[in-house]
Amino acid sequence: xxxxxxxxxxxxxxxALLTSCIGEEEFDxxxxxxxxxxxxxxxxxxxxxxxxxxxxxxxxxxVHDKYKPIADTCRDELILFDxxxxxxxxxRDGHVNxxxxxxxxxxxxxxxxxxxxxxxxxxxxxxxxxxxxTNGIKYNILPDSIGYVYVGSFSGGFNTNNLSLMLYxxxxxxxxxxxxxxxxxxxITAAEKLASIFIKEQIHYGYMQHxxxxxxxxxxxxxxxxxxxxxxxxxxxxxxxxxNRGVYSAANHFVLIMRQLPHVAIIGDKTxxxxxxxxxxxxxxxxxxxxxxxxxxxxxxxxTEFGIExxxxxxxTSEDWNNGRDTIIERAKALIFDYYSKKxxxxx
Amino acid sequence: xxxxxxxxxxxxxxxxxxxxxxxxxxxxxxMPQRIVVKGSQIGVTLxxxxxxxxxxxxxxxxxxxxxxxxxxxxxxxxYRWKYQRLFNATAGYATQGRNMQFxxxxxxxxxxxxxxxxxxxxxxxxxxxxxxxxxxLYNPSNGNNPAxxxxxxxxxxxxxxxxxxxVRRSEWIARYQLDIPLMGATFAPEFxxxxxxxxxxxxxxxxxxxxxxxxxPSWRHMLSLDIPLKARQRSTTLRLxxxxxxxxxxxxxxxxxxxxxxxxxxxxxxxLKVKKNNRLNDxxxx
Numbered sequence: 001x002x003x004x005x006x007x008x009x010x011x012x013x014x015x016a017l018l019t020s021c022i023g024e025e026e027f028d029x030x031x032x033x034x035x036x037x038x039x040x041x042x043x044x045x046x047x048x049x050x051x052x053x054x055x056x057x058x059x060x061x062x063v064h065d066k067y068k069p070i071a072d073t074c075r076d077e078l079i080l081f082d083x084x085x086x087x088x089x090x091x092r093d094g095h096v097n098x099x100x101x102x103x104x105x106x107x108x109x110x111x112x113x114x115x116x117x118x119x120x121x122x123x124x125x126x127x128x129x130x131x132x133x134t135n136g137i138k139y140n141i142l143p144d145s146i147g148y149v150y151v152g153s154f155s156g157g158f159n160t161n162n163l164s165l166m167l168y169x170x171x172x173x174x175x176x177x178x179x180x181x182x183x184x185x186x187x188i189t190a191a192e193k194l195a196s197i198f199i200k201e202q203i204h205y206g207y208m209q210h211x212x213x214x215x216x217x218x219x220x221x222x223x224x225x226x227x228x229x230x231x232x233x234x235x236x237x238x239x240x241x242x243x244n245r246g247v248y249s250a251a252n253h254f255v256l257i258m259r260q261l262p263h264v265a266i267i268g269d270k271t272x273x274x275x276x277x278x279x280x281x282x283x284x285x286x287x288x289x290x291x292x293x294x295x296x297x298x299x300x301x302x303x304t305e306f307g308i309e310x311x312x313x314x315x316x317t318s319e320d321w322n323n324g325r326d327t328i329i330e331r332a333k334a335l336i337f338d339y340y341s342k343k344x345x346x347x348x
Numbered sequence: 349x350x351x352x353x354x355x356x357x358x359x360x361x362x363x364x365x366x367x368x369x370x371x372x373x374x375x376x377x378x379m380p381q382r383i384v385v386k387g388s389q390i391g392v393t394l395x396x397x398x399x400x401x402x403x404x405x406x407x408x409x410x411x412x413x414x415x416x417x418x419x420x421x422x423x424x425x426x427y428r429w430k431y432q433r434l435f436n437a438t439a440g441y442a443t444q445g446r447n448m449q450f451x452x453x454x455x456x457x458x459x460x461x462x463x464x465x466x467x468x469x470x471x472x473x474x475x476x477x478x479x480x481x482x483x484x485l486y487n488p489s490n491g492n493n494p495a496x497x498x499x500x501x502x503x504x505x506x507x508x509x510x511x512x513x514x515v516r517r518s519e520w521i522a523r524y525q526l527d528i529p530l531m532g533a534t535f536a537p538e539f540x541x542x543x544x545x546x547x548x549x550x551x552x553x554x555x556x557x558x559x560x561x562x563x564x565p566s567w568r569h570m571l572s573l574d575i576p577l578k579a580r581q582r583s584t585t586l587r588l589x590x591x592x593x594x595x596x597x598x599x600x601x602x603x604x605x606x607x608x609x610x611x612x613x614x615x616x617x618x619x620l621k622v623k624k625n626n627r628l629n630d631x632x633x634x
Contacts, residue, residue, distance in 0.1 A: 022565070022596040022605050024404045041404065045540060099489075101446070188544065208549065211540030213601050220538060223551045277542055280490035282403040286445015288489050293540045 029284040031080045035071035037283050038084055038098070039064050042091070044214040047276050047295050051303050052091060063090045078102060081287075093292055093305070094248055095278040100287040110245065110272045110307075117244035117269045117316050118181040122326045123150065132169060134162040139170065146336055147173035148329075151194065154186030154250040163197050164232035175238035175336040177329060178258075185249025185274065195257040196230040198239060198264065203227050205257045207297040208277075222297055227257060238339060239264045240332040243310055248272040255308050256298060265335060266310040268328045273307040382621040384420040387587050391415070391612025395440045395451055399496040399604045401537065402487045407449040411440020413610045415591070422460060430461040430473060436593075438483075438608060453483030453498060453606070457527065459506050473508040477527055485606075492542055496604070502532025502559060521574040521585070528567045532559045536599040557599045566595045574616055587616045 027033035052058035067087045074080050085105025088096045098105040131140040136156035139149040147170035207222030241258050243266055252271045258264045276292025316327040393411040415436045422429040440451040461475035479502045486495045508525045536557040545551040569592040574585035591610040
């Protein structure tokens with residue numbers, strides 16, 4: 001009998017292991033179920049709770065309590081969508097969105113509550129009508145041999161040849177003004193490709209982490225980020241990068257790299273931030289959620305989620321705005337003149 | 349005396365080729381060296397997928413399945429062992445609400461069995477299996493985490509029951525196989541790790557995990573019925589199968605299950621293989 005019992009035990013343990021189904025806690029497809037599912041998804045995966053608490057006192061449990069009564073009484077999908085969008089807005093993160101058949105919820109305050117510091121009408125006066133364009137990058141040569149390059153997005157797929165041709169066309173320029181204002185991001189790889197034409201050797205420019213568990217502080221050790229120089233043409237003369245609050249995500253990543261280069265100056269307004277690489281998931285009703293999951297840190301292990309300060313803070317003045325003059329571009333030109341006049345003085 | 353011994357030795361040497369030939373002609377029946385059963389099937393798969401790296405909810409759908417099996421006597425152990433090679437490919441489409449998910453998985457397993465004859469019609473087989481599987485679940489609506497790659501290998505315990513039974517004038521074969529992975533290794537990103545970090549930046553430390561029934565309780569059941577196309581002839585059979593491939597894992601707080609229930613139809617052929625250097629020409633009645 002004892003042997004029989006032992007045999008049964010030996011058979012039962014592996015069978016119990018095997019027959020256990022691996023699943024996930026499923027919320028029902030109701031207003032309340034979708035609310036709880038979204039709250040928990042953010043609670044387990046979002047990566048900036050500590051920074052949000054420090055920056056503006058976010059308490060995610062309090063957010064649950066605030067929206068729970070609305071979820072309890074909600075009976076309509078449209079109301080649910082608005083309510084869940086508002087709840088995500090509490091994170092004040094442009095990378096956190098909810099997508100459904102009703103559209104996509106966005107948090108825009110990081111940009112729209114700040115000075116615009118960019119006007120494409122004013123920019124047209126500098127760029128002219130004879131500008132060149134390569135895969136979304138517009139460029140022209142301003143008077144006094146200063147190259148002006150506008151990169152409005154990193155969503156495009158410019159390649160090394162495009163960038164080499166651009167530098168060839170600007171070979172007579174003494175400096176480049178690289179305008180990335182209102183660049184809301186795109187591909188990190190595109191941002192890195194552009195930055196790689198401004199370095200001559202591998203650089204270490206920051207760190208990246210990811211969540212290792214469901215706790216708010218479960219993070220991997222920061223892994224260093226390196227950038228290799230471009231295999232095509234490279235620009236090692238002066239560069240002035242123009243920024244405003246519309247510089248976000250991959251564009252913020254670009255500034256993170258460029259800020260460390262000795263021949264680069266960042267001028268304009270603080271960037272919009274968005275340093276967390278977003279990942280996606282879904283709710284019981286099939287709506288898609290995007291949330292920041294993998295934070296990027298600078299060389300001093302500081303988060304850049306809420307933006308990167310420029311070297312020189314410049315806003316477009318009301319007077320210049322009314323006169324069709326871009327204060328930030330003018331300041332960049334003055335900076336370049338100043339640099340070269342000092343250099344000439346030193347060289348005698 | 350010496351001359352007599354020399355003559356005897358010479359006669360013996362001359363007779364040797366004839367003697368060795370005589371060994372060949374003990375029987376003129378050529379025994380097959382190996383019996384190989386090859387079967388191919390196509391089927392319809394019902395999918396139920398969960399991978400919390402992509403979504404916390406089940407995606408259910410349908411797919412196509414192709415499988416090919418080779419089952420033969422193994423050379424090792426004086427042909428007392430059986431060897432099975434099984435290839436399986438699944439391509440499918442599943443949904444959760446408006447979200448789509450594509451499934452593509454290819455697997456191959458190599459098994460060795462020792463048979464135990466229980467009754468005249470029933471044979472039980474037990475053995476070991478090496479499994480290799482690769483593929484991905486792909487959610488096009490996910491931005492930076494559109495896919496969950498699957499690459500794993502495992503050492504599994506495997507068992508089989510083969511039952512021959514007469515139906516009218518022919519012999520049908522029912523077969524049940526169970527495979528249970530016992531230990532192995534699998535590609536497993538960390539909870540919130542992006543593939544950009546792993547493949548773009550090379551931050552790949554720790555993305556291979558050791559698997560065991562505790563974190564990877566999976567099994568595969570296969571039930572098949574071979575029906576001869578002609579009575580008293582078993583060389584070609586119609587094969588009907590049900591395959592329940594139930595893969596599960598819980599690694600780095602990422603829960604995954606890929607349940608595939610496949611109903612397949614195909615043909616199996618029994619081939620009697622004769623050794624190449626033992627062809628009919630080598631045999632002589634004389």
